[in-house]
Amino acid sequence: MPDLDALLARATSAAVRTVDGEPVHHTTDAAALAGLREALAVEVVLDMVCACLGDLRIEFAGVDGVRIATVGYHHAATIRWDGYPADAELRDGPALLRWLAAQGVPGPLERHETGERARAAHEAERAIALRDWRAKAPLPDAILDRIVEGRPPATDALLAEVRAGRDTAPAVALALLAWCGAGTGRYSGYPSHEALPSRLLAEIPIGVIVEALGLPEATDAHRAGAVRHLIGWRSRAKLARDIGRVPAALRARLVEVARRSPDPDTRERAAEKLG
Template sequence: MTLSALDDVLRTASSVRVSEIEWYGEIVVDLTRPGVLDGLRAAMAVESLPGVVCACRGQVRFEFFDAHGERLTVVVLHHGIMLAWQWESGHADLADGAELLRWLGEHGLPGPLLSSDERPEWQAWKAAIPPALEEMAGDLVGHWPMAADSKHVVEARERMRSVDSVTGVLQLLAWCAAGMGNQTKSPPYEDVPGLVLRDVPIAEIVAALHSAQADERHDVGAARILLVDKSRIKQRMDVARLPGPLRVRVREAAAARGYELPQWAERLLLNA
């Protein structure tokens, strides 16, 4: 199989799902937009087949689809310098690995080769933690699912009760909004704000969103907690109790962030 064989396949691609193997980032890119496919093909150009096979799983998986949604092929990026594909002799060396990393950054995956502590989304999340919970960061920001009744979540709720209700709710909503947007593989630690807010009455959340301090971040956080996540016990009733203008705000925030809403949420929000 020749060096150009991969590019021959990519010519007919209409979309690509790009997933980070060692992190949570995932994007879907429309390759029919002008210049997008050509840019990716150029970034994935290979220059040699050195007969080497990397022993790791790779860092980024590219899954290409045609115009009918049928999968064309899968390519895996290794260490920013090699591609694993169907070449019999092993992985191929990229002509310019930095160019492919730039393409990823421009389309929403800026740090596939960074360590956890270096990730901008990780740093943004830690920076947004409410002051009352900063001492608990090591317990609340981890790569494991956390139960709603875990001792750390219970302690976080207790600490937030010492904060003024409006301020505390806004801090938790802003923390939630600092997450990875519409990524489908969100880190488990991004569930924590919703778990802390789980038992907070919807009236208090509404009051916070009506306050003068509320801004777009808080609308985004409310959209995620009330519409996307499943931490609220009476989620549908909570959304139904949102005043009309607030329904519009959270619907617009969800759309701006690219959240995929369940049908029940769409129906309730359209009644605003």
Template sequence: MATLDELLSGAIRVRVTTVGAPGDPVLDVADPAELELLREALTVERVTDGYCMCHGDLEFVFTGGDDRRTVVGLHHGVALRWTGWNGDALLRDGDRVLHWLARHGVDGPLVQAEHRQAERERELLGRQAWTAAAPAAVRDLLDLAIAAAHTTGVIAPSVHALVTDRLAQAFPDPAERAAALLTWYGSGTGRYSGYPVYETLPAPALADTPIAEIIDALQRFPDDRVAAGAVRHLCAWKSRAHLRRDIARLPDDVRARLLAVARESDDDSTRRRAEQHLTAGPSRS
């Protein structure tokens, strides 16, 4: 059986179509020089033993001089699918393919790849900020939480228990301990949904922290990072056993400070939740 490179070297035309959207091709190229550039861009690093679960983004339909058609699927700008392989193949340089397409007016895949890269960079920065904010007493537990985020998606209760025990020893003063937890919890992405699982590592310890200690921490430590952690904690869904009652106990000056910090956030959800939860009247529960 001919290799993919051998088949593509004899191609005289390529039509690019959108997977799952039959109709006219989004691109039709017959220039030999451009076909050669595309063939070089489609060089693969290795064939894997597995397949991406999606159907792919685009398909390159190559036509040879003998009218033989060779269909190659593009997956996320990093892999190819061809019937001659027992798995998807990783591209040696996916950017070359994306830029080739963009030069011909098909810039969607390149834009999507740039968005994915930007998101990966944001996630990396968030993880670095979250790690840096973690108290020294629990730093050796962070890798366990990060690993869980990429495997089971669940942090073991024993790890949460270690966090609670170690912070109790490292911060005998309850208000200092609460401030450390809030600073840590408010770091990273700070989001209420779509955040990495590892960011929940401080959550159980915060849930068990009496609201009086959280209020004391907010009053004694005027750091906006402490307030941001409190906003994220108190405005989350079911973050405490008696959430509404605890919010109702916030002194007016503390509530005003949390609202001010939330309103400065660039996250719409944070601002919306703060207005909903922190401006509400006292609970009757």
């Protein structure tokens, strides 16, 4: 396999550009070029090629000004060079961005760090939502593990598990409503495992759900689950008919609960479908 580092050792200039060709930085400084070569040190050539065009490209030229290599830079993690059969993982992905910042071009590093903070916050939010969703689930951990991994048991088996230890159909409905309202609580854009409680609720007659919501132990957490279930996309076989069977006073209470949701889609869709 060709040696990219050996090729770049011949470079006397480097031009960093956006993928659209806009100039970002240019250098002919030998020390800076050495630092750039180090920033592009490859750990391993992968067996995949990123589908996008990348974030930056670096054009290297030799002493005669003739281009000797063009290296694409992807997601502060990999590079692309036509001497490799696929993309290559960098030894230190963000090193190029730190190199640019040291050269007086801090923007790419700042944007990367902002994105990393946003991703970390999103992952933390998802972890908290998953913990909440699991805590409200009327199922053992072993089954929840399978669900989160995308290997849920059959619906009948899950319903049988939920019914175990619950004496009445409304009690089963309450357990599923609390679970449906847990996690992110969003109407859309949630992790796939959060769709399961609503699918199980679809097997419960709407009259039983209404009866459950009328029990003294029903709380706004159960009502939030009902909102999420009833405003879902085709969440029930005859959704419009079933919503029509929910008493007007209960629908108004559900809309009131939905108004307190932090998710604007939930608020808007609840007003449209239940109001």
